[in-house]
């Protein structure tokens with residue numbers, strides 16, 4: 177039996193490890209945090225997961241939150257204008273419900289499930305040098321240790337595939353509950369607000385202590401939503417979030433009247449550098465290791481693609497490993513595996529990168545047409561689940577205008 181180690185126990189690494197486990201592989205997961213620490217820790221992400229990724233979780237029998245987590249039924253879009261009402265507004269259903277389960281819940285439960293199914297978990301922070309030891313012990317080393325610079329030297333930036341050199345948004349997310357412990361009267365899906373200052377994303381989430389509403393602001397650097405650097409506690413975050421809501425997205429304010437923060441650790445503030453890396457790293461010994469998830473491709477979370485693509489990576493990597501049988505995991509195998517993933521993941525990166533730029537006129541025209549043409553609204557709402565449709569449609573002005581001409585009447 178092949179010996180496989182996955183460094184990192186997040187959406188990518190655990191899904192792959194749990195998947196390979198169902199096929200009888202003896203997978204080892206190495207991670208720097210145990211399940212209790214993750215669950216008791218600070219908010220990690222907003223993790224809206226769409227139907228394709230949920231289907232994969234269900235197939236593995238690890239979607240433990242169906243029936244508990246609030247279903248996200250669609251998208252509610254508003255473009256800020258000159259008054260308290262949005263200049264453009266529409267709602268559309270997703271073709272299939274999405275779901276957001278707090279990663280502190282999801283990842284800790286998956287780690288426990290993996291160990292409970294006889295998976296080996298080792299604890300410790302793996303360094304680039306430390307990978308050498310794993311390369312000696314295992315046939316295949318996968319690095320799924322999330323985003324950030326820790327493996328910069330091993331997986332350098334792919335200049336041709338990375339559009340930005342700096343983070344493009346300042347992010348502030350806070351989880352809210354109603355002051356009276358009743359459910360908040362929020363839209364049962366993704367609330368998406370767009371203004372010149374940036375974006376608002378709101379969504380119902382199944383969190384550590386039950387259902388909450390995740391309220392996230394994505395600010396263009398230097399603009400009125402780029403305000404989180406000096407905020408250090410949740411109460412100050414809450415006050416600022418309510419002010420931003422009133423000033424930038426006033427039509428959302430009413431549904432959050434009476435809301436309060438759900439807990440002192442239920443906030444996150446920061447920036448994400450979007451980057452695509454060379455996914456195959458060579459250790460000093462010459463051994464090759466393969467990156468996956470955010471370690472290979474980090475998207476700004478503006479389009480909610482990272483966890484979805486991590487799930488997709490797990491599916492592709494798993495099938496490639498199964499198909500490969502007993503042959504050696506050589507560089508051609510590693511590159512071919514990432515290439516198959518990138519074939520589709522490139523659309524998620526394109527969507528994420530394009531959303532970070534000011535919307536071109538044909539996209540604004542599409543958003544406006546969606547107000548009166550339900551099929552246009554439906555198609556727009558569903559590009560987040562199927563970003564390839566974005567590339568084949570809105571990314572191309574000519575195609576987008578032709579589509580509007582025949583669908584927006």
Ligand SMILES: Cc1cc2nc3c(=O)[nH]c(=O)nc-3n(C[C@H](O)[C@H](O)[C@H](O)COP(=O)(O)OP(=O)(O)OC[C@H]3O[C@@H](n4cnc5c(N)ncnc54)[C@H](O)[C@@H]3O)c2cc1C
Pocket residue numbers: 183184185186187188189206207208209220221222223224225300301302303320321322323326347349444448468469470471477479480481482483484485486
């Ligand atoms: C604010 C925000 C909002 C987001 N919203 C969404 C969304 O709505 N939808 C969506 O699809 N995606 C979203 N994402 C992105 C999503 O969270 C990530 O893309 C996804 O979690 C990536 O999974 P991963 O397994 O690659 O990395 P991670 O989930 O980061 O997991 C990495 C794991 O590796 C461990 N680790 C790290 N370093 C080491 C080391 N040196 N040694 C051992 N273990 C290590 C970590 O503890 C962790 O368990 C969002 C991200 C952010 C920041």
